[in-house]
Amino acid sequence: MDFSSKLLENAVYEISQLPGIGKRTALRLALHLLKQPKDQTSALSNSLLKLREEIKFCSNCHNISDVVLCEICANPKRDESIVCVVEDIRDVMAIENTGQYRGLYHVLGGRISPMEGVGPQNLTIDSLVNKSKEGIIKELIFALSSTMEGDTTNFYIYKQIEGMGLKTSTIARGIAVGDELEYADEVTLGRSILNRVPFENSLKLG
Amino acid sequence: MDFSSKLLENAVYEISQLPGIGKRTALRLALHLLKQPKDQTSALSNSLLKLREEIKFCSNCHNISDVVLCEICANPKRDESIVCVVEDIRDVMAIENTGQYRGLYHVLGGRISPMEGVGPQNLTIDSLVNKSKEGIIKELIFALSSTMEGDTTNFYIYKQIEGMGLKTSTIARGIAVGDELEYADEVTLGRSILNRVPFENSLKLG
Incomplete structure (x- = not known):
């Protein structure tokens, strides 16, 4: 892509580094930000910077x-x-x-x-x-x-x-609640039969 | 969604303001940035800020x-x-x-x-x-x-x-080069017949 602006090119490049976002989508996002009030872009930038700089992980569970x-x-x-x-x-x-x-x-x-x-x-x-x-x-x-x-x-x-x-x-691995048996894969269905649970249990959970 | 961190919640909210990006994708992007070096996040933030602040539009063509x-x-x-x-x-x-x-x-x-x-x-x-x-x-x-x-x-x-x-x-509106006639919509095909061009023209373009 040939950009008429270095600023736009940089922004598109940086956005397209995110997973699942290509150059075209990145350009669409950059042009969207340009049409919105400046506040939106600064709020986005600041929230990302703050997240990356100040985030902590729980010392016990690492969440x-x-x-x-x-x-x-x-x-x-x-x-x-x-x-x-x-x-x-x-x-x-x-x-x-x-x-x-x-x-x-x-x-x-x-x-x-x-x-x-x-x-x-x-x-x-x-x-x-x-x-x-x-x-x-x-x-x-x-x-x-x-x-x-x-x-x-x-x-x-x-x-x-x-x-x-x-x-x-x-x-437990098994058939999801609401799913039809005929569409389940064999491994899941097989495990759900081997690991069957007493019927009374399902009554309790409603 | 219940977040364990206000910083993460803010970042996800701001990212999800972009068109075509929902809360789940926003969370995925935020977690991706957390796994990458800090440089990537600051490069992204700065490029967006610079784009929004310093962008100019051509005085003649508004590009x-x-x-x-x-x-x-x-x-x-x-x-x-x-x-x-x-x-x-x-x-x-x-x-x-x-x-x-x-x-x-x-x-x-x-x-x-x-x-x-x-x-x-x-x-x-x-x-x-x-x-x-x-x-x-x-x-x-x-x-x-x-x-x-x-x-x-x-x-x-x-x-x-x-x-x-x-x-x-x-x-010109017409059938795209390489496209098959049978899959073209009627309006396009109709226009491409009405606005037909001399055969010699297509020879020149190769």
Whole structure:
């Protein structure tokens, strides 16, 4: 693309560095900002700068937080003996939205993926293993995505904490509520039959 | 969405103000920036701020430019008697890419659209009419999109410059090069028959 303005070219280049945004979309976004009041652009820029400069991570669960100990870890009503291991803050938000979980979290910051150059040392696994040694945690719930990388990460952590006497579990895989059986994939359907639950349980959940 | 951090919430809100970007995508972009070096975020923020603060519009054609008179208008080799009327800088870039046009441009900044609250006074139509009065321009090429708004804008300008003795034309509508006839819409195909060109012309263009 040939730009008539260096300023525009720079802005388009920087926007197009974001994932999933190409040069054309970047140009459309830049032109949109030019049509809006200057306040909008400065608010956007400042919020990004502030986010990147001032963000903190909870010292206990490594979740994004504005303070040293996040709201969830600081809440005395939460059960600190159960820890749900997740990839990132989006998973915490998703589980919190269900309102069904009263334990704490541990945010890994990704999953082991040699293809993308992410090894165990890039994640917060050491911190999880150290926490587990303290004896407060009784159960770890693995809630990583069920991909090869997710399974590898689960297994790596499982090996690290083996022999500490912790209960480990993974979230149930099965047919989504409201889904039709005929469209489910075989692996999911197979697991949902093997891991069937007493009918009375589903009555209780409504 | 419940955020564990006000900083993150603000950034997601500001990003989601951009067109075509929802809250989920905004969160994904914000988390991406957090994983990248701080330089990337500051480069992005600064380029946006600089763009919005320092951008200029060419005093002649209203195209985006870093200087008072844009490169195209300042080029003595361009034919200033022909002016191509377009909606925005993307159209200028598209036509410049063809390498077929040696005249100047006039960037309207949009098209007349009462539905979106855009009237003739919001565009650079007055400036175009004033330029036309000076007698240097011999031909106006309307290259707006062929929608109701585009046609309305063409017609409005046409009425304003009526009687000034200017030649007016619109870019040819027809079947795109490489397209199959059977998939073309009726209006386009109809126009391409009515506005057929001598076969020798297509031989010259190769």
